[in-house]
Amino acid sequence: MTSDTAAPVLSVEGYSLDYLTAKGPFHALKNISLSIGAGEIVGLVGESGSGKSSLAWSIMRYLPGNAHEVSGTIRFDGSDLMARSNSEIEAIRGKRISMVFQDPATSLNPTLSLGRQISEVLIRHQGLSKKQAWAEAEARLAHVGLKTPAQMMHRYPHEASGGEKQRVVIATAFACNPELIIFDEPTTALDVITSRQILELFQSLQQETGVASLYISHDLALVASTAHRVSVINRGEIVEQGKVGEIFTRPQDPYTKKLIAAVPDPSVRLAGSEPDYAAKPLAEVENVSVIYGRKPFFGRFSKKAGNHVTGNRAVNLAIQPGEILGIVGESGSGKSTLAKAMTGLNKFEGEIRFEGRPIHSIADMSDSYRRDVQIIFQHPDASLNPRKTIGDILSRPYRLYTEYSGKAMRDEISRLLEQVKLPASYAARYPHQLSGGEKQRVAIARAFASQPKLVICDEITSALDVSVQASVIELLMELREEFGTAYLFITHDLNLVRQIAHRIAVMYRGDLIEIAPTRDITAPQRAAYTRQLLEAVPVPVARSAP
């Protein structure tokens, strides 16, 4: 497929981009050189803020007003894109270069039918009549594996699932047979199984059309299984580029090495000592159901049931003291609902027993239960009050559960900060002055202030970059060694959970499918859904290398 001899479809040379901000210019891209040949897939891997999306927008010639292109050229099919006028670019965009975005929910217009959106591209760029375009669009939708294209044409975005929407976006991107397609994290917003299917679709379409592709992602495993060549970008600079196999097996640059080492690999266990399964369980969840929505006011007079949504259906599980129980499942599977029920954020039916004491409702949750069961949320930005200092935030658990006050409490807070490997001086800072990883450490510190017996981690690493994720996980493991805390670790990252959990619970649409010890999770007698989930996960980098 790769044609090294022919002129590249896209070549970026010595390109630098600054954003002019109130605090002076911010160097978003520094001396970027990158080329994509016909039929080639080039992966661009980097963490958040590395400038990978800026590069995509530079190629699309759609930069914000404060962008300043310092140097370099962007050549597309031999001609300089930067010298083109706006109207010339408009003719190229969507026709010869197209783009697939991260979130299909926001990249489609919610007020237009899917058919309208895809046929519009054909009318605009192929000069088809309305009728022809509609027929052509329907054929395109069939081509991207949508089962009922004729009906799909009349649907609106909210009537289609995330995977279906992303298929429509991909169909739109391929509609005019472009020479170059930029994929900006196309599967990040999708579920594991759906993203696997989208990836397969992308690969077959790419092979069929031979379109040159720039595949942007933060997920090394994904890029390793997709791209021919990879460029690793860090803080606006490409630190390493080359063939996929070479980069992932013999990385040269220290940053690339660190990135590859940070990718979770299920064969490397981090879990630590096994819990005592003969002991009395720390927490038991028995027949817990959560139902959202309330009966309509007049509903009680009629027989009609309100439109309830079941968050959890009779979930049963038990956690041993010091155990790490992983809960995996796709979005909407009820993982977080269970976490919320256990921390008194959701009403529930059924029984939770903590150290033998039964709890039937939120009102039964005593102060000692609140102290012993803590929760850490996914987004540290949202879980720390932006108007309070870190010291204030961390003082709350002490005030609520302990006798500490004044100087003694400040000393405790300093000690706590050091325990999560943050300088004690951070107590005076505000959350927005910290990085994402640091904020999550503060959230962890807040949960551990009361020395809890069970900490519920609700997707706590999903919003973090891989390298930061690795250090946060390391911290959690250290804290467990020290305090013997049990974790309920909720995640959608199967590779990660296989590294750290002792047992894994699989959830699907509110039901608990099964709980299995981690070492048996790949066994053939597992439930069909579990196996499906495992197959969909991209294999870690080291093993995918040829």
Add this chain to the structure above:
Amino acid sequence: MTDFIKRLMRSPQGAIGTIIVLLVLVAVAFGPYLAPHDPEAMSILARFKGPSADFLLGTDQYGRDIFSRLMIGARSTVIMAVVATLIGTVVGALVGVTSAFLGGRADEVIMRTVDAVMSIPSLLFALIIVNLLGSSDINALLAVSIAFAPGMARISRAVALSARKQDFVSAAIARGEKPNFIVLSEMLPNTVAPIIVEMTIRVSFAIMLFATLSFLGLGAQPPSEEWGLMVSEARRYMHISSWILVWPSLAIALVAIGFNLLGDGLRDVLNPKT
């Protein structure tokens, strides 16, 4: 703080608004010392005079110096408006944030009551209250505050609802915090920015409302220097000298514009995303 002021002065609205409001505050604080004449000294010979070196803005129907009257009237007019807005805001914000926190039926009951009160136009509402309590400064102030509270309650509820969904509120609930702590310490600080902006805009409404009440004879009583009253009294002499009508009207407009611009400026500054 210096950074805050620097950012406020960067936008033209913020800069102009701040300057106007500062000028008004100078008049409020030092008005009586700056006034060149006794505001109540009448002079039969100097009635309906246009602006001159002696009477900067001319004189009114009793020969009183309009400039001096405006300088001294600033105190009652502006302070009344600011205090009334403050009271209305505090009451409204507490009701709104509490309602958002409680949610469900309680929220429904509180907000529908607020809606019912809001359905009466604020001027009419103020008129009713003043009529019931009798016309005086304090009653007018009370009337305007009560008239403002429902609107503020609505706005603060809307902002608080989005704060309510944030994880830091969930974290506080999961920790077992008391409801009053969550409302006052977690939610209220995060709803303050839009409320302050709304408040500055409402100060100008309050001035207008007070002026209207005085104009109708239900607020301040003669010979008070309240600006609205001055406009009201000047109306009868408009055909003799338009200056007595123009100057207090301009003063009201200037204060209203000043606070409005300041509100616009604050909106940009208090938004952490800009």
